[in-house]
Amino acid sequence: xxxxxxxxxxxxxxxxxxxxxxxxxxxxxxxxxxxxxxxxxxxxxxxxxxxxxxxxxxxxxxxxxxxxxxxxxxxxxxxxxxxxxxxxxxxxxxxxxxxxxxxxxxxxxxxxxxxxxxxxxxxxxxxxxxxxxxxxxxxxxxxxxxxxxxxxxxxxxxxxxxxxxxxxxxxxxxxxxxxxxxxxxxxxxxxxxxxxxxxxxxxxxxxxxxxxxxxxxxxxxxxxxxxxxxxxxxx
Amino acid sequence: xxxxxxxxxxxxxxxxxxxxxxxxxxxxxxxxxxxxxxxxxxxxxxxxxxxxxxxxxxxxxxxxxxxxxxxxxxxxxxxxxxxxxxxxxxxxxxxxxxxxxxxxxxxxxxxxxxxxxxxxxxxxxxxxxxxxxxxxxxxxxxxxxxxxxxxxxxxxxxxxxxxxxxxxxxxxxxxxxxxxxxxxxxxxxxxxxxxxxxxxxxxxxxxxxxxxxxxxxxxxxxxxxxxxxxxxxxxxxxxxxxxxxxxxxxxxxxxxxxxxxxxxxxxxxxxxxxxxxxxxxxxxxxxxxxxxxxxxxxxxxxxxxxxxxxxxxxxxxxxxxxxxxxxxxxxxxxxxxxxxxxxxxxxxxxxxxxxxxxxxxxxxxxxxxxxxxxxxxxxxxxxxxxxxxxxxxxxxxxxxxxxxxxxxxxxxxxxxxxxxxxxxxxxxxxxxxxxxxxxxxxxxxxxxxxxxxxxxxxxxxxxxxxxxxxxxxxxxxxxxxxxxxxxxxxxxxxxxxxxxxxxxxxxxxxxxxxxxxxxxxxxxxxxxxxxxxxxxxxxxxxxxxxxxxxxxxxxxxxxxxxxxxxxxxxxxxxxxxxxxxxxxxxxxxxxxxxxxxxxxxxxxxxxx
Numbered sequence: 001x002x003x004x005x006x007x008x009x010x011x012x013x014x015x016x017x018x019x020x021x022x023x024x025x026x027x028x029x030x031x032x033x034x035x036x037x038x039x040x041x042x043x044x045x046x047x048x049x050x051x052x053x054x055x056x057x058x059x060x061x062x063x064x065x066x067x068x069x070x071x072x073x074x075x076x077x078x079x080x081x082x083x084x085x086x087x088x089x090x091x092x093x094x095x096x097x098x099x100x101x102x103x104x105x106x107x108x109x110x111x112x113x114x115x116x117x118x119x120x121x122x123x124x125x126x127x128x129x130x131x132x133x134x135x136x137x138x139x140x141x142x143x144x145x146x147x148x149x150x151x152x153x154x155x156x157x158x159x160x161x162x163x164x165x166x167x168x169x170x171x172x173x174x175x176x177x178x179x180x181x182x183x184x185x186x187x188x189x190x191x192x193x194x195x196x197x198x199x200x201x202x203x204x205x206x207x208x209x210x211x212x213x214x215x216x217x218x219x220x221x222x223x224x225x226x227x228x229x230x231x232x233x234x235x
Numbered sequence: 236x237x238x239x240x241x242x243x244x245x246x247x248x249x250x251x252x253x254x255x256x257x258x259x260x261x262x263x264x265x266x267x268x269x270x271x272x273x274x275x276x277x278x279x280x281x282x283x284x285x286x287x288x289x290x291x292x293x294x295x296x297x298x299x300x301x302x303x304x305x306x307x308x309x310x311x312x313x314x315x316x317x318x319x320x321x322x323x324x325x326x327x328x329x330x331x332x333x334x335x336x337x338x339x340x341x342x343x344x345x346x347x348x349x350x351x352x353x354x355x356x357x358x359x360x361x362x363x364x365x366x367x368x369x370x371x372x373x374x375x376x377x378x379x380x381x382x383x384x385x386x387x388x389x390x391x392x393x394x395x396x397x398x399x400x401x402x403x404x405x406x407x408x409x410x411x412x413x414x415x416x417x418x419x420x421x422x423x424x425x426x427x428x429x430x431x432x433x434x435x436x437x438x439x440x441x442x443x444x445x446x447x448x449x450x451x452x453x454x455x456x457x458x459x460x461x462x463x464x465x466x467x468x469x470x471x472x473x474x475x476x477x478x479x480x481x482x483x484x485x486x487x488x489x490x491x492x493x494x495x496x497x498x499x500x501x502x503x504x505x506x507x508x509x510x511x512x513x514x515x516x517x518x519x520x521x522x523x524x525x526x527x528x529x530x531x532x533x534x535x536x537x538x539x540x541x542x543x544x545x546x547x548x549x550x551x552x553x554x555x556x557x558x559x560x561x562x563x564x565x566x567x568x569x570x571x572x573x574x575x576x577x578x579x580x581x582x583x584x585x586x587x588x589x590x591x592x593x594x595x596x597x598x599x600x601x602x603x604x605x606x607x608x609x610x611x612x613x614x615x616x617x618x619x620x621x622x623x624x625x626x627x628x629x630x631x632x633x634x635x636x637x638x639x640x641x642x643x644x645x646x647x648x649x650x651x652x653x654x655x656x657x658x659x660x661x662x663x664x665x666x667x668x669x670x671x672x673x674x675x676x677x678x679x680x681x682x683x684x685x686x687x688x689x690x691x692x693x694x695x696x697x698x699x700x701x702x703x704x705x706x707x708x709x710x711x712x713x714x715x716x717x718x719x720x721x722x723x724x725x726x727x728x729x730x731x732x733x734x735x736x737x738x739x740x741x742x743x744x745x746x747x748x749x750x751x752x753x754x755x756x757x758x759x760x761x762x763x764x765x766x767x768x769x770x771x772x773x774x775x776x777x778x779x780x781x782x783x784x785x786x787x788x789x790x791x792x793x794x795x796x797x798x799x800x801x802x803x804x805x806x807x808x809x810x811x812x813x814x815x816x817x818x819x820x821x822x823x824x825x826x827x828x829x830x831x832x833x834x835x836x837x838x839x840x841x842x843x
Contacts, residue, residue: 004266023459023809024268026451032372036448039478043440046482050529054486054501054522062517150498150514158517161499165489202375203275 037213041220044173048224051166052231058158067154069233072145073137087233090133091225094174097126098222105215108188108208116211117188123218124181127174134171138164163232170228173221177214184214262831264457264808272369272453274800286382288374289799290445293381294360295691297351300381302765304388305348309758311340320751322733330732331419334403337730338420339395341406342428345534346435347388349676353541354439354477355384357683358446358470360691364789365467367455367807369800371445380445383438387431394420394427402428405730407531410502410523411515414495417508426495429488436485439477446474455788457809461565462828462843464787464813465558468565469544472572473537479576480533487526494518524586528579535672536575540568542679543610546632548813549682550614552785553629554621555824557814559613561843567606567613574603584652585659593652600650604643611640622817626783627701631682634709635675642671645720660730663723666716674712681708684768689782690789693796694775700767704760711757718746786827787813812843 006029010018019028027035059066070083077085104119141147141163149164151157187193193207277283287293314336318328328336359377363370371377394401403419404412412418413425420428450463450471463471490501494515502523503515543564551558558564580588580596614636623629645667649655658664681704688696725739734740734747781790793803807829815826821838832838 004268021459021461023265023457023462024452024454026460028268030452032448032452035452036373036444039447040440040444043443043478043482046479047486050483050486050526054490054526057519057522058501058517061519064517149493150500156517157500161493161501165493165499169489202373204273204375 031209033209033213034216037216041216044220048166048170048227051162051169052227055162055166055231058156058162062156062158064156066156067152067159069235072141072147072154072159073233084233086133086137087229090130090137091229093126093133094130094222094225097123097130098219100126101215101218105212108211111194111208113188113191113194116208117185120181120185120188120211124178124185127178127181127218131171131174131178134167134174138167166228166232170221170224173224177218177221180214181218184211262810262833264810267456269453271806272372274369275374276799286378288370288378290359290363290371290374290377291691291797291801293377294356294358296381297355297359297384298357300385300388301348301351301356304343304391305352306761306765307392308340308343308348309761311336311343313755313758315340316751316754318732320748331400331403333732334405334730335401335419335424338403338406338408339391339401342432343391344673345406345538346432347391349538349672349680350439350477350534351384352680353538353676354446354470354474355381355442357466357541357545357687358474359442360687361466361789362446362449362470363453364792364797364801365464365787366450366453367458367788367802367809368449368453369802369806372448372453373445376441377445380438380442383434383441387434387438390427390431390434394424394431397423397427399424407524407527408491409527410491410494410520411504411506414491415506415508426492429492429495433485433488433492436481436488439481443474443478446470447478455806455809458828461562462809462812465544465547465561465564465568466541466787467544468568469541469547472568473540476533476540476572476575477537480530480537482530483526484530487523487530490526491523521583521586521588524583524588525580528582529576531582532579533572533575536571538672538676540572542635542676543568545683546635546679547610547614547617548785548787549628549632549679549686550617551814551816552686552783553626553632554618554623555784555816556617556621557812557816559616559619560609561812561814563609564613567609570606571603574599574606578603581650581655584655590652597650597652601647604647604650607643611636611643626685627696627698627705628682628686628783630702630705630709631678631685634705635678635682638670638678638712639675642667642669642675646671658723660728661723662719662727662729665729666719666723669719670712670716674716678709681705681764686783687789688768688771689778690796692772692775693778694771695778695782696771696775697767700763704764704767707760708757711753711760714753715750715757718750722746784825785813786811786815786825788828791827791829811840815840 009015009028020026022028073087074081074083075085076082100119100122104116104123107116107119141160146153147160147163149161152160187197187206188211190197193210196205198205275288277287277289282288284292287296314328315333317325318333359371362368391401399420399422401420402408402413402425404421404425408425408428414421418425450467454460454463490499493499494501494503498515500515500518502520503513503518504520505516506513547558547564578596578600580592581600584593584596618633645663649658649664649667685696685701688694722743725743727734727737727739727743734743737743780795783790788807788809789797791807792798792801808831809828810831811826811828813828815821815838817824818826818835818838818840821835821840823835823838826835826838826840832842
């Protein structure tokens with residue numbers, strides 16, 4: 001019996017037809033967990049799309065003027081008002097954490113346990129910083145500016161509602177990601193993937209593919225933020 | 236697949252495997268790609284039967300839970316029918332109870348019964364067995380999926396016991412009325428309903444990812460997508476639809492919960508109530524309808540596509556003939572699934588949306604008639620000159636075809652804007668959707684249970700009770716829903732608690748009483764069916780291995796009924812599609828999927 005060799009499979013459009021016409025796997029060489037994460041992210045994309053489309057609908061149909069984002073989200077630093085300063089820093093931190101995540105995945109596949117763990121930890125701290133700044137932003141809006149889900153002093157009341165809902169939902173995603181990043185950095189430092197230690201809940205072994213799967217999720221959360229940034233803060 | 240059989244076609248194909256399509260030589264099967272799945276082996280009673288990670292047990296858990304909540308839905312429908320048929324007699328049914336019954340009946344039947352039963356129940360049980368996998372790819376997540384579903388069901392039941400009772404807003408839960416005082420259950424009832432739905436979506440996503448990845452990435456050697464039983468195609472496509480459609484419901488649920496609990500105005504326009512203006516304002520009720528129906532219409536096909544798939548297999552097996560036009564059937568399922576995402580606003584012709592939308596959505600809606608018609612023709616052509624065994628699964632399948640055509644044709648009426656507008660919100664609509672997505676899929680559910688019950692329990696269901704069950708259900712369903720079409724045509728509006736002395740109720744009064752009596756009888760018969768299921772589990776006639784002489788893998792496991800790990804030491808290797816019945820030249824009447832071509836050299840069969 002011949003061995004399965006992914007390199008020998010047809011490539012290009014012919015390869016696509018071959019893969020889908022073949023047995024066992026439609027995505028050749030793709031582990032189950034990674035395929036699952038992609039499909040899950042597709043589903044999650046629909047959730048965020050529904051949120052953002054609803055936001056656009058509300059913005060387009062409200063009769064009260066929509067608040068001016070640059071003013072609402074401005075910070076006053078040394079006496080000068082800088083629009084979107086905090087958001088810019090938040091975005092920078094989150095995108096940077098995507099970079100450290102990618103490096104962690106690279107070191108994971110190189111089986112460089114220490115560096116993989118450190119970069120995972122750096123990613124987690126980046127995410128935590130983001131959530132912290134978001135908490136600061138929320139508290140400023142709520143306690144300083146008087147923005148509420150049911151109304152705000154700047155204009156259409158849907159502004160606050162959509163703001164808290166969408167950034168809250170995204171923030172929840174980031175927080176879940178941060179929790180998993182901490183868990184997996186601990187797993188990596190402990191050497192679970194080398195020793196074949198079994199998961200606490202699933203009682204299954206895992207390996208560095210898990211880091212890439214976590215990375216997919218993390219990059220997705222960052223990508224969603226780019227869209228939220230564009231639709232909420234820039235538009 | 237056709238009447239022409241070319242001699243030695245297999246050898247002829249293998250010769251030019253280098254050019255064009257990939258055709259392996261006769262007995263050749265590609266090498267194993269992935270290592271064997273490591274399974275969790277339960278040791279205690281709790282991990283084996285309660286917190287179980289075996290997809291087969293999870294499937295049965297899903298099915299039993301769905302059936303239990305479905306029985307509540309059935310009893311609620313009795314309440315509605317008693318009120319409509321004999322409005323003066325049953326004083327315990329007030330208007331509030333009536334609307335709550337309507338709402339909970341609809342939501343329970345569509346989501347908690349049919350979706351959970353087809354995807355959670357049959358999906359879990361059949362997918363790993365039929366594609367030749369040891370289990371779902373993530374057994375632990377699969378287990379959590381079931382428990383989330385159970386929690387969702389319990390939250391739903393809890394809404395019956397909160398102050399104000401469950402929501403009475405109609406199963407579509409349209410705001411603003413769903414969350415304003417005056418609608419029954421506008422307090423805690425609607426909140427629990429929305430939470431329950433959100434939990435259902437989360438739980439389903441966990442299960443759905445399992446079903447999709449198991450089909451895409453965990454098939455056994457030789458099992459190409461085009462060799463999968465149509466059951467799997469139906470469940471797989473429906474799961475993909477669900478993963479993309481449920482997000483809209485989830486978002487709608489979150490937004491309406493916020494509207495209700497903390498006073499946002501996503502869906503709340505300016506409203507005056509009791510002479511005072513509410514604080515909410517500026518929201519869009521139509522936005523909710525768009526979100527809801529972006530979920531709601533694919534939901535119809537989430538229920539229908541597994542039914543299409545299962546009925547194809549049942550018909551093929553019990554008519555001892557290959558399914559007519561297998562590839563067309565697959566593509567029809569996929570095309571119906573794709574189209575189902577661009578037809579949602581045909582539920583909203585009278586909602587006040589831009590009338591031009593109606594033109595677009597009527598067109599796309601009617602286009603769906605093409606692939607569905609292909610499917611119906613192919614079922615009929617499968618039966619054509621087949622060796623039809625009138626077993627109970629076959630009876631239910633035949634009942635399905637008739638009922639589905641019936642409900643489909645009334646769908647053509649309602650898909651057209653100009654015919655829909657006068658028929659909208661009448662009993663014609665009620666009759667249409669009960670025929671097409673109530674009775675028709677339920678017929679398949681019954682066919683599937685009678686078909687696979689021997690596989691699950693090793694025993695047959697009682698045949699006499701089964702025949703009684705079929706005939707009363709089939710004839711009774713028509714006795715209930717045919718008169719409703721007429722009621723709709725004379726203009727009887729749906730969701731009315733009582734018709735009083737409306738002029739059109741002269742002929743409607745007697746019909747309503749007739750429908751109610753029929754509904755009670757049909758409902759009672761379902762309890763007979765349950766009785767059959769539970770008694771046959773222990774006392775039923777023992778079934779020999781593969782009693783229907785089917786070809787698909789689930790009947791050919793080393794242990795019968797299949798045990799943990801499904802296939803013993805070695806996974807089966809698949810050489811053909813599951814429809815090689817009555818093959819010319821073969822000395823066997825049927826050739827199971829794992830039989831190599833060299834074992835049946837005389838069979839004149841096209842390679843699939």
